[in-house]
Amino acid sequence: MNDVLLSIENLHVTYRTDEALVYAVNGVNLNIMRGETLGLVGETGAGKTTTALSVMRLLPDKIGKIEQGKIYLDGLDITAATEADMRAIRGNIVSMIFQDPMSSLNPVLRVGEQIAEVLRIHNDKLSKSEVDRRVDELMEMVGLPKERKVEYPHQFSGGMKQRVVIAIALACEPKLLLADEPTTALDVTIQAQVLAIIRELKEMLNTSMLLITHDLGIVAENCDRVAVMYAGEIVEMGTVEDIFEEKDHHPYTVGLFGSIPDLDKNIDRLTPIEGMMPDPTVLQAGCPFYDRCPQRMDICNTEKPAEVMKGTHMIKCHLFSNVEKAANVEKVGEV
């Protein structure tokens, strides 16, 4: 299993606020191979960003806490690393692209300076001219004229700022890139450009990527595998083909795809999933989707469904537990 770059095992994260204890992530398991792009989809508040922040160990101080579980990045246990180790890892081995490029650049520093900063932090030996040259390279790599490195962020448009953010994230050629809705704040044409840049650079540097988004189109275009997250749990995971073309799905995934309007038909109303996400301050005994599930059974309310594997396709739903048992029996029979 040398190819696994990031492996998250049974991750539980809580936020301790004044009013309540919020269960943000409840038992997430996932792996990312080297060079692979994993799409993490789900509605707002499903715990996607929290999962990414856990990998960076950047959960809000004193509020967010990893309660349980292990995160291995390139063989190193993130949950046990010291703060100094983490500083050496952040930006160097794993880096993050934030949602809003407008606010993730420091307004009082020149953009070139901001790209240079991450280079200097992780490479003490680089001379001033080497850093300069590398900054020029990075600017050109993301499609910005290198002359503009002396400008301030407010002199750039949104898409260009996101390019600068990408340049910063890729400056040290990290092994893993966490892209937290990198295109949400951009308009559609710029979205396509930015994604194209990320994709090309990722291939060039052989970087793995966790792409967080709620745009299923982006997932289909950019990802190798997809994980669908709901209420802090991954309810379905598989290759893009598994998710987009197979017929067996978690009812939540069905609802998610069902809420995309069909271009070929004339529809008056969209078909959303009825109901709301369960209260995150209450830990669910059974399946978190129980309340909204059109195919719910009695067992769903009381017992957590197991992760049912079918080849590369994982579904966490009682509807498929029997199928798995049957498949196991078959396998045993074959052997």
Next chain:
Amino acid sequence: MTTKNVDKTGVGKPDSRDYTKKRSQLKLIMYRFSKNRLAVLGLCILCVLALCAIFADVIADYQTMAIKQNIMNKLQPPSAEHWLGTDQYGRDIFARIIHGARISLTMGIGTVLTSLTIGSIFGALAGYYGGKVDNIIMRIMDVFLAIPNMLMAVTIVGALGGGLVNLLIAMSISSIPRFSRVIRSSILSVRDMDYIEAARACGTKDSRIIYKHVLPNAIGPIIVNATLSLANTILSISGMSFIGLGIEKPMPEWGSMLSEGRAQMRYHPNLVIFPGIAIALAVLGLNLVGDGLRDALDPKLKN
């Protein structure tokens, strides 16, 4: 791959604009400042005072004109020889005022720089880390704030003894709490910005984040507060000298000149009027500049 990328997006095309010319925020601030006439007036007043202080020795010799007593010449009205007249010891008032500017300005700036530096450190730590650190630092500052500024300075000078250095220490200590308050609050507003988290995500150390990312973004209110409190400090120093706790006697200082001229005030008003005007001008100039800076630094106030 890179070139293909550049062609597709179109931003890589040669650009005729000259980016090497450093266009900066500073220019914009200077422009906004220069539009404010009162602020420019204040700056002019300050410049004149500063020039007087710098070239005081050229304008009037310290030993022979500002210090040396000349009883024969005492209490002269303003004349061509003594522009603002002489005091009860026959010393030239104009000479004493410009040498006094030296003391007032250096002491004022020294006090503000000292308390600003120390106050910044405390305020930045309290604001950035929050929680326990914040509580401990700010409660100690609250204790200091509970004592009136002047009373505090008087007490410290009383304990340490007079003299310039002790006065500076006393004034600094009494204005540290105010600075750390202001700095803490402006840091609180910057601390949770996305770019601070982004800097953390790059593996930047806390000390570097505070120094490079947090402080520069919080600098506006800090500069304004420093300018305005410089005026306050000059006033306090004069006050301290007036009650005899500031500088040692023959030294010319605006506050002590006022104090010494008190007795002759009725018959020789020039003894108190001119030092008074000097204090008023300095404070006015600093306040005008402070107001102008606040408007220039705050982009929300521009019209």
